[in-house]
Amino acid sequence: MADNVTASADASSATSSGPAAGATRQGRPAAGQSAGGRRAAHSDLRKRLEIAFFVAPALGLFVLFVVWPVITAVQMSMFRWNGIGPLENFVGLDNYARVLNSDVFIGSLVNNLIIVASSIAIQLPLGLAIALLLNRRMWGQGLLRTIIFMPYVLAEVVAGVIWFQLLQPQYGVIDTLLEAIGLTPPPQGWLGDMDLALWTIIVILTWKYIGLAVILFLAGLQGVPDELYEAAQLDGASWWQVQRKITIPLLGPTIRTWAFLSMIGSLQLFDMVWIMTRGGPANATSTMAIFLVNEGTNRANFGIAGAASVVLFFIALVFAVLYQQLIMKRDTKGGA
Amino acid sequence: MTTQTQSPETAPQQTERRRRGSSGKFQGGSPAVYAAAFVVVVATLGPVVYGALGGFRSNFQLADSPAGLPSPWIFDNYIGVLQNPDFWTFNLNSIAVAVITTAIVVVFGVMAAYPLARYQFKGREALFMVFVAGLLFPATVAVIPLFILITQNLGLGNTWWGVALPQAAFALPITVVILRPFLMALPKELEEAAQLDGTSRIGFFWRILLPLSGPGMVTVGVLAFVGSWNAYLLPLLLLRGDMRTLPLGVADFSTEYSVDTAGVFAFTTLAMIPALVFFLAMQKRIVNGLQGAVKG
Incomplete structure (x- = not known):
């Protein structure tokens, strides 16, 4: 204004x-x-050529491998096509109707939304708690940060394979330990149970990605001026009051950006699920990415896969735009 | 945007010192703090350590007492993996794809970021927004058309380049987004001094800007390398047989030899080591890059 x-x-x-x-x-x-005058016009042309020289390689690569495939996905989504021969069988929006009427796709979409919401609901408080813990001066602080961040650097595949072994029914170490303290693990295993499989994956995703939240929050904490803490201390505020009234509000922009990254990542989830369950049992852990890879590569329904890609992109876009407009607007305004 | 003006090299150290120097009341650890930290460490490291130890046990040991320690220690699993030529092939492929991806991302990225950071021209912000919008196009969305483009139109199916080129393209947006504020932060006086000495803008790019932006390029390079090293979906669709990368190898080994749990643990543990070593060596860069991306 x-x-x-x-x-x-x-x-x-x-x-x-x-x-x-x-x-x-x-x-x-x-x-x-x-x-300026005439010399300016000459140097202007030269400047344009320089800009073109510098930007062209990146832009070319970007157009060929990002923009073009996305456009192709839109085009593909209008045809019934098995990947062989030309695109001939134009079906208009039929593929979209089939995707949106598919119980598997809607189930996958709901799973993605559950993962988006639960990732933020679990990782935000947990990440904050760990970041506040690591922000105190203590012995082994640097080592602790390295350790907490380590799972983030591992491939989802590697993390998935290890956790899959830990979670093996009966012979896995997790079930053994649970039985040893008198609990009964689910008989089909954590990943074989329709109701538990998705939540099991969410726990593993938390293990894998909590380090990112912690590292980003710690960076935000370092930006909080010491004078604020000193003033609060002089006023007799307790540690907890300082965190609640000063630290967490000042972390606002960092938290909002992290939540955005987390959300976009959750919408695209593929690797971990593919390794652990392939979307099973009975599609209980399927995501949109699992759906479109299944349709595209395993069943050669490229039209359906294209439509699912477009829907996935559109949902990510709506999320991103709404989030920017509703939640991050004040940050960018304040920063400008 | 504005917070990233300091060179990433010095900024964290300064803040670190300042934070550490602050007065003591809220600092320091009570036993409860250490206890909480201990729980976090066990939960984080537990699965990885268990996997590494599992590689030193036999399948019988693992089945007999899943929660036990190796007794006796068995080295056959690890030796078996190290003698498996496929393991080295997977490593070689992973390295080749990651190196090509990183080289393209760094070179093209810093070139594109330069005019976006230091030239004044109409449409600059619009051009920048094209790359920012690229952040919204995950490879997942375009993976099926990419598969067709690379295998059928370009004939690059089952090659290093076929994976590296699209990976580089999808890594460019974050690279440009990180590098632009970095290049913007270099003082304007440098450019003016270079101009007074008769250096062209291209000369400035080569002789002054490139050497000075080393830390920024290392940061984006490390992020691209780690991303490529861990990538699964695109290699899954494009690579097979002898061209498979390490994540594909791990996944395939764990399904082919699913009965040999100890072997799977050994293979997975050894596959983790390059990533962990790289992470420990480059930790500061990775962390700075991610933090810079969020601030920028």
């Missing part, structure tokens, strides 16, 4: 005589431009 007001003041000052501050600000670029 304030920006608009000053902008219009500047604009009016350029034509008529406006406020003094506006006039001087407007004056500088105008003077710079008139000094």
Whole structure:
């Protein structure tokens, strides 16, 4: 709002005589431009060529391998096609209707949404707690940070294979330990149980990704000025009060950005699920990415896979835009 | 945007020192704090350590007492993996794909970030937004058309380049987003001094900007390398047989020899080591890169 007001003041000052501050600000670029002349035009062309030279390789690669495949996905989604021969059998929006009416796809979408919500609901408080813990001066602090961040660097495949072995029914170490303390693990195993499989995967995702949250929150904590802590201490605030009233509110922008990354990642989840369950049992852990890879490569339903890709992209886009508009807007405004 | 103006090399150290220097009341660990830290460490390391120890046990030991320690220690599993030529082939493929990906990302990325950071021109922000929008296109969305493009149109199926080129393309957005503020933060006086000395903008790029942006390029390079090293979906669709990368090898080994739990633990543990060594060596870069991405 304030920006608009000053902008219009500047604009009016350029034509008529406006406020003094506006006039001087407007004056500088105008003077710079008139000094140029023909040499400016020549160097302008040169500048354009330089820009093209620097940007072209990246832009070319980006267009060929990112933009073009995305456009192809949209095109593919309008045809019934098994990957062989030309695209001939145009079916319009039929593939979209089939995707959106498919119980498997809707189930996968719901799973993605559960993963999005639960990842944030679990990792945010846990990550904050660990970050606050690691932010105290203590013995072995650097080592602790390294350890907590380590699973993030491992491949999802590697993490998935190890956890799969730990979770083996009966012979796995987790079931053995549970039985030793008198609990009964699910008879089909954690990953074989329709109701538990998705939550088991969510726990493993937490193990794998909590380190990212902690590292980012710690970076945010370092940005909190010490004067605030000192002032709070002088006022007799307790440790807990300081965290709640000063630290966590000041971490706001970091938390919002992290949540955004987490959300986009959860919507694309593939590797971990593919390794641990292939989306089973009976699609209980399927995600949108699992659905489209199954349709595309295993069943050669490229039209359906294309439609699912477009739907996945569209959902990610809606999430991103809504999130930017509703939640992150104040950050970017404040930063500008 | 504005917070990342310091060079990433010095910034964390300064803040670190300042934070450490602050007065003591809220610092220091009570026994409860150490206990909590201990729980976190056990939960984080437990599965990995169990896997590594499992590789030193026999399948009988694992079945007989899943929660036990190796007794006696058995080295056959690890020796078996190290003598398996496939394991080395997978490593070689992973290294080749990651190196090609990283080289392309760093070179193309810093070139693209330079005009976006230091030239004034119309459409600059629009061009930058094209790359930012790329963050929204995960490889997952385009993976089926990519599969067709690479195998049928480009004939690069089952090759290193066929995986590296699209991986580089999908890593470019985050690279440009991280590098641009980094290049913007280099002082304007450098450029003016270079111009006074008669250096062109391209000369400035080669002789001054590239050497100075070393830390930034290492950061984005490390992120691209780790991303490529861990990638699964694209290699899964594009690579087979002798061209498979390590994650594919781990996944296939664990399904082919699912009965040989100890062997799977040994294979997976050895497959983890390059990533862990690289992580420990480059930890600061990785952390800075991720933190920079969030701040930038």
